[in-house]
Amino acid sequence: MSDATLTPPAKAERRWLAPTLLALVIVAALYLVVVVYATGEVLLALTLLVIAALAVWIYSAKATYAFRYLFPGIAAALVFVVFPMLYTITIGFTNYSSRNLLEFPRAEAYFLSDTFRAEGSSYEFSLHPAGAEYRGRLVDAESGAAFQFGPLALAADRRLEVAAEPEPAGAAALPEPVTLKELIGHQKALKGITVALPDGRKVGMAGLREFAAVQPLWVKRPDGSLKNQENGSVIRANPVSGFFETEAGEKLQPGFQVGIGWDNYRRIFTEARFREPFVRIFVWTVLFSALTVLFASSLGMLLAVLLNWDALRFKGSYRMLLFLPYAVPGFISILVFKGLFNQNVGEINLILSSLFGIKPQWFSDPLLAKVMLLIVNTWLGFPYMMVICMGLIKAIPADLYEASAVAGAGPLTNFWSITLPLVLKPLTPLLISSFAFNFNNFVLIALLTGGRPDFIDTSVPAGTTDLLVSYTYRIAFQDSGQNYGLAAAISTVIFLMVAAVSLVQMRFTKVVEDEKR
Known part of the structure; x- marks a missing residue:
């Protein structure tokens, strides 16, 4: 209904409807911000306040009309991407751990309530x-x-x-x-x-x-120290260590959170107990990601080329069978492979024992455990690569192959001179994203090997098949110390590494394309 057909009262009602709704939304947003801030989540409250302010500006100003359709996605990115990233980075500069869970006022209140x-x-x-x-x-x-x-x-x-x-x-x-x-x-x-x-x-x-x-048991003195009324001892809060300490230096639980600057990052690269497994795990993570991308994409491309062969019969059935590994949920396939690779009753070892008289130690030998991971991850990844390559090959003009056939070229020449160059260029962004995904492939490690077998020369929980992400998880949740601050620092380093590797790969790809031109 246009404004011209509305009666004056209806026009007035319509004119006041939008400001009223906007005012209600503002009040609700401010209430939510206050509630979140009252729980102690200052960073989240600030993020919600920024989103609310942007929403008011975008939906009330005529100059930002075009952004009204983009704002929901921007808001979701701020809440689910930017905020977790900033929160993780913030934790990396603290001593947050299972021993330092509380804020200082709550830790002090704990002692005063005793x-x-x-x-x-x-x-x-x-x-x-x-x-x-x-x-x-x-x-x-x-x-x-x-x-x-x-x-x-x-x-x-x-x-x-x-x-x-x-x-x-x-x-x-x-x-x-x-x-x-x-x-x-x-x-x-x-x-x-x-x-x-x-x-x-x-x-x-x-x-x-x-x-x-x-x-x-404890009373607070004017200087901020706490005096024990039962035995007269005194404890003081140490803003460096994050603990209440006795005069002899004994640290009392619970501790409290304090900022420690770059100490967690320094520990990653300077303390031998963290540096040595970190470097070895980083090298394996890069190799695992690169080899997975190489094997999965190579197998997927090979199968895509075969399935595009005109003389091949029952191609539809083959496509369906080869796509099944991707259709089955990944965690189910991983657990199935865990049973297949079982040393004593797994079908793989039973077959190898019958044929060659060997039973490989898939889960206890570091090299075989890594080979097993690559086999399973290749199985999980090749169907998607196959489907993508099939679509890209279909887009190649048939005239190129006809001209190649006239020139007397064979299938291998067609693949290396026509198919691969034309498929590789559009496939490169997908290969980079696949590398980044496998760099953080926590589910595979957690379900198949758990990072084991462990290194025998480290004092921190670290395994020969751990990726950086699973190594971080073990430090944060499985170690007796449960050092969340250190895990957050490692997560930040992982993010920077993945971003740097991806940028280098994209830059290298661009250079190669420029040279070809």
Whole structure:
């Protein structure tokens, strides 16, 4: 409906509709930014704020009308590509690990929330259901006096002080107490409750079925240090190591996150325990990626040439059979091959044993394990290359082959002089992307070898079949230290390496094309 056919009230309503919707979107976006910022994700909140600002500008300004259709893709790239990359780079400059998980305020609060049992009476404790909430009952172990508190909802993420009242004589009996299993489930929440008795004393949970007088174990002093009220010792936060340390230098858990600059990158290239496996794994990663691309593309191109042979019968059936490895999910094929290569019961070793009397150690011999990986990855990759090459060969003008036949050239001459040059040029970007994909082919390594057999001369988890990406995963999640900061630094280095190799390959391809011209 055009504006000319609208009544004045309808025109006014339509004029105010767009600003109203825009205002609602802005309010919702700002609310989301505030919620994300409140959780401590400053970088993500900043990213969402930038996206919201761009959205308001693009969808409200006439000069940016053409970008309205591109913006959803740009926003998705910022959230799912740029933000993870920046977040990973940021972590690489910290000591973030399983020993340094918390931010400093949370680590400090952990110490300040710790308590110790002080002198005073102890009370038998039982927890009773009260509808959707609970009531607590305390009984003095010496005098037998009983107190009740509640009802209250138990939440593990809050600290609460409640008042207890004397249990009146003849009061209705409380329901049966909760089971031990349920009590254990509420233990964390109960530890956050302080009960104030009628005489002013305060007690806290000292055991699953006991409350007693407790005091904070640590108190914060004016200089920021923490003093132990039980033994008088003092600990101080070390902003360099990321730990609270005693006067003797002992580091206490939990640690906290601090910025350490380029230390993680320095460790990769200067510490022998990281440098030696890193260099060896990098060399193998490049070889694995290059050989996979070479074998898969060569096999795929060979099959594509054969399937384009006019005299070949049943070509459709062959195409379908050869494409099946690509149609089957990769992880299923990998697990099937893991069984086929089994040393004792695998079909491959059974055949080799029957024919030649040998049983190769596919998973324990480093060289054979690498050969196995190349075989499996070639099997997974050649169908896609075959399909691409078949399409490219179909696009080659038939006149070229007819002229070649008139000149007396054979099939090999046709391949090297016509087919390969015309197919290789459009295939080059795909080969580069395939190299980059296999550079980070984590699934194959994780499912088939797990990076093993391991190096026997390294103190960090590293295997002879590890790629850089699986080596990073083992450092981040499988090592006892779980060093996320170091893993993030390695990930950043991998990204730069892949980008550099891809740029060099693209530049070299361009130079070759220029020379041919």
